[in-house]
Amino acid sequence: MDKFLPLPLYSFLNIAIKNGGFSIRKIKNITPWLIKTVLFEPVRWAELGFYNQKIRNHVIQKHPLFILGYYRSGTSFLHQCLVQDVRLGYHTNYQMVLPEVMLTTEKALLPVFESVCRLFKIKDSVHRVPLSFRFPGEEDATMTTFLDPRSSQWGYFLPRMMNEHFQKFVLFENVEPSEIEAWKTSFVYLLKKISLANQQKQLVLKSPPNTARIKLLLSIFPDAKFIFIHRNPYEVYASNKKFWQVVQRQFALQRTNSVDVNSVILDTYSRIMNRYLMEKDFVPPGQLTELAYDDFIRNPVTSLKKAYSELRLDDFSYCEEKIKTFIGPQRQFVQLNHALPDDERKLVSEKLETFIRYWNYPLL
Numbered sequence: 060m061d062k063f064l065p066l067p068l069y070s071f072l073n074i075a076i077k078n079g080g081f082s083i084r085k086i087k088n089i090t091p092w093l094i095k096t097v098l099f100e101p102v103r104w105a106e107l108g109f110y111n112q113k114i115r116n117h118v119i120q121k122h123p124l125f126i127l128g129y130y131r132s133g134t135s136f137l138h139q140c141l142v143q144d145v146r147l148g149y150h151t152n153y154q155m156v157l158p159e160v161m162l163t164t165e166k167a168l169l170p171v172f173e174s175v176c177r178l179f180k181i182k183d184s185v186h187r188v189p190l191s192f193r194f195p196g197e198e199d200a201t202m203t204t205f206l207d208p209r210s211s212q213w214g215y216f217l218p219r220m221m222n223e224h225f226q227k228f229v230l231f232e233n234v235e236p237s238e239i240e241a242w243k244t245s246f247v248y249l250l251k252k253i254s255l256a257n258q259q260k261q262l263v264l265k266s267p268p269n270t271a272r273i274k275l276l277l278s279i280f281p282d283a284k285f286i287f288i289h290r291n292p293y294e295v296y297a298s299n300k301k302f303w304q305v306v307q308r309q310f311a312l313q314r315t316n317s318v319d320v321n322s323v324i325l326d327t328y329s330r331i332m333n334r335y336l337m338e339k340d341f342v343p344p345g346q347l348t349e350l351a352y353d354d355f356i357r358n359p360v361t362s363l364k365k366a367y368s369e370l371r372l373d374d375f376s377y378c379e380e381k382i383k384t385f386i387g388p389q390r391q392f393v394q395l396n397h398a399l400p401d402d403e404r405k406l407v408s409e410k411l412e413t414f415i416r417y418w419n420y421p422l423l
Contacts, residue, residue: 061114061248063107067096067159070206075312079219082314089312095157095204102160110162110255117251121261122280124370127270127335128288129328131298133352135186136389137288138195138265140359143385144378148257149264155196158205158249162256169193184305188389199266201249209242211268215306218315218323225327229268230334231275243279271334274341284370285342287335289418290352292328296407297399299324321403325410332414345371351418359386 065073071092075081081089124147128134142149153169154161172192175181183190202210211228214221226232231239253262269276276283303320339347348369355362360383367375399407401423408415408423415422 061107061111061245063104067100067103067206068093070208071096074206074208074213075217078213078217079313081312084314085312088310092312096206099157099160099164102163106160106163110252114248114251114255117255119247119251119254119262119280120259122282122284123250123262123264124284124286124372125269125276126263126265126286126288127273128267128290129270129295129331130267131295131302132267132290133288133355134265134267135195137286137355138263139389140363140382140385141263141286142195143381144373145381146260146373146377147263148254148260149195149262150198150201150253150256151192152190152194152196153192154253154256155201156192156204158201158252162252165256184309185302195263195265197266198246198249198253198264199268202245205245205249207245209238209245216310216312218307218311218313218318221318221323222326225330229271229327230330231272239275243275247279267331271331271338273335273338277341283346284372285347286366286370287339287347287349288352288355289349289414291420292411292415293399293404293407293420295328296324296403299328321406325406329410329414332411336413336417345369 124141126134126138126141128137138149141147151165151169153165153172157164157168169192176190176192181190182188183194197212199210199212203212203216209228211224214224227234227238228242231242250262250264254260270287273285300321303324307315307320348366350362350366360379363382364375364379367373405423412422414420
């Protein structure tokens with residue numbers, strides 16, 4: 060998407076066809092992709108003409124702050140708290156949906172999208188909060204909407220390719236060096252674009268696959284900082300089962316009858332956590348802090364103040380009151396417990412034993 064050709068519609072259809080195609084029952088989920096890849100094409104060409112060289116020449120002066128943690132571990136709430144600090148930049152849901160035209164259209168169209176969300180009281184089905192295009196998004200998801208074939212998130216839209224893309228573009232196992240370099244180039248291009256939109260502020264970014272990419276991220280941004288959040292794995296697993304139900308219903312472009320969702324969750328969760336434990340020691344002192352979800356939910360301000368201190372970020376008192384104001388209304392959306400049958404708890408215990416023992420969660 061950083062080139063005039065191939066056309067986005069061709070790229071979208073090519074990726075899908077190469078990875079199992081579409082399901083007729085998912086036609087309604089395909090429609091937004093068709094609108095996006097056709098309707099905004101003239102604007103995409105204009106944005107490339109005006110900004111492409113500027114993006115390529117842009118230098119990210121302050122290396123990002125990455126939020127790490129598996130899906131449904133509290134990363135989104137942590138992200139929303141941190142972006143209350145206006146000294147930090149982030150990429151919005153609008154930019155996640157329309158990254159190819161974000162620099163030319165966001166100021167004009169984002170208020171329109173927000174008005175539609177308020178008028179029709181649209182909910183974010185994943186996080187159970189009112190939908191807002193100003194909320195922070197995830198860069199891996201943005202690489203998907205940018206139609207990058209190396210995005211790890213294609214597996215959620217095209218579940219038959221989930222395992223392959225997870226292995227190749229989350230763990231980077233059995234991948235040619237040229238593919239890794241191509242992924243890095245696309246990733247940095249996107250972050251440069253987000254940095255431009257944020258006037259060179261230090262970016263705070265959240266994408267769960269980054270939890271398994273510490274060494275790779277440090278090879279790009281050696282001064283990057285990391286906040287890792289972990290949660291009771293039984294609750295994480297149960298929450299991810301519900302998350303997959305939403306994904307399959309509203310976003311998947313293929314039927315998932317042949318996909319063992321429970322196995323996918325356990326496998327990706329355990330492998331990401333194991334990779335994190337293997338690579339965390341590569342982070343230089345003062346660039347990584349860790350917090351438990353339960354501690355964060357009980358005392359978010361205290362947890363954030365500690366994180367700011369350990370990472371040597373700017374003065375926390377500058378944003379403390381704004382964070383407190385944001386947190387108050389959000390507590391009604393925080394879900395602390397998920398029921399999980401004993402047989403599934405046992406599976407989680409067996410698959411995630413190393414992680415469970417490391418963080419002293421109850422092992423069955």
